[in-house]
Amino acid sequence: MNHSSFPHSSLIGIETKGEVGVITLSRPEKRNAMNEEMITVIGKVFASPPPAWKAVLIEAEGDHFSAGLDLSEHKSRSPEQVMDISSHWHRATQAIIDSRIPVVCALKGYVIGAGLELATAAHVRFADPEAVFCLPEGRRGIFVGGGASVRVGRLIGTSRLIELMLSGREVDCREANAIGLCQRVSAPGRSSEDAFEFAREVATNAPLSNRMILLALTQIAEMPPAGGLFTESLAAALTQTSPEALERINAFFNKPRTKR
Incomplete structure (x- = not known):
């Protein structure tokens, strides 16, 4: 590069x-x-x-x-x-x-x-x-x-x-x-x-998930509990509805299960 x-x-x-x-x-x-x-x-x-x-x-x-x-x-x-x-x-x-x-x-x-x-x-x-x-x-x-x-x-x-x-x-x-x-x-x-x-x-994590972990957590640490929980909800909403998250969730449910 x-x-x-x-x-x-x-x-x-x-x-x-x-x-x-x-x-x-x-x-x-x-x-x-x-x-x-x-x-x-x-x-x-x-x-x-x-x-x-x-x-x-x-x-x-x-x-x-x-x-x-x-x-x-x-x-x-x-x-x-x-x-x-x-x-x-x-x-x-x-x-x-x-x-x-x-x-x-x-x-x-x-x-x-x-x-x-x-x-x-x-x-x-x-x-x-x-x-x-x-x-x-x-x-x-x-x-x-x-x-x-x-x-x-x-x-x-x-x-x-x-x-x-x-x-x-x-x-x-x-x-x-x-x-x-x-x-x-x-x-x-x-x-x-x-x-x-x-x-x-x-580096193989979803980029948006990594970004929220890094940025949201540092902001939450400086917030009152109510503000921190609200920010957590926003971060969850943004990451869990992203196209990459949906692909990963589908891949998780579609992977072969080992029978016990």
Whole structure:
């Protein structure tokens, strides 16, 4: 598939495998430290993903997902510049969250700072057992700027987020899984393979069903119960009366039954 419409960057790999788009952080010599170029490319990909993509995998080259923000870019910036960059990050990661297709992330090694902010924008996260999660900004005299205060806080709770940001401590994969920073723990070295297989499977779902799962559920989470239930009814009505849903339901009832 031709990806020429996306900005070229040696730091981000973009390819298509069947119905799955694969985005690879490709800065292993810097432990995939995130810079402005990388998040710009990622944001533009998710702003207009190829129609052939039915799911996306975000993975990383090398031993680490991302060691965080490339601080070398932030040595001498004004408050206005920092706010602009933070807003740029927010737009890029929100494009992931608002994606019409499921986004799966494969985590390994360091998942730190900006790397964790990118990972928590994905809908499903697989992690190798040795993955380490951390928000060290407080120990460095700075504050998160890529969405952690909102997304990580909603995943793990404000009190736990405060403790993690004050201490800057490392969270191992077992604890990360228990508190919701990742949903699946793979066998050693298999997070990318497992995440890709999951993405490949969900890519076969009805596109409208996937879209409603991703978008309706995130909206319902912010609504009062009555509004959430009304939105659920709308999502059910739209999906269950779609032509593809009717085809799948008919196929279910017409498939041969095994006699017991």
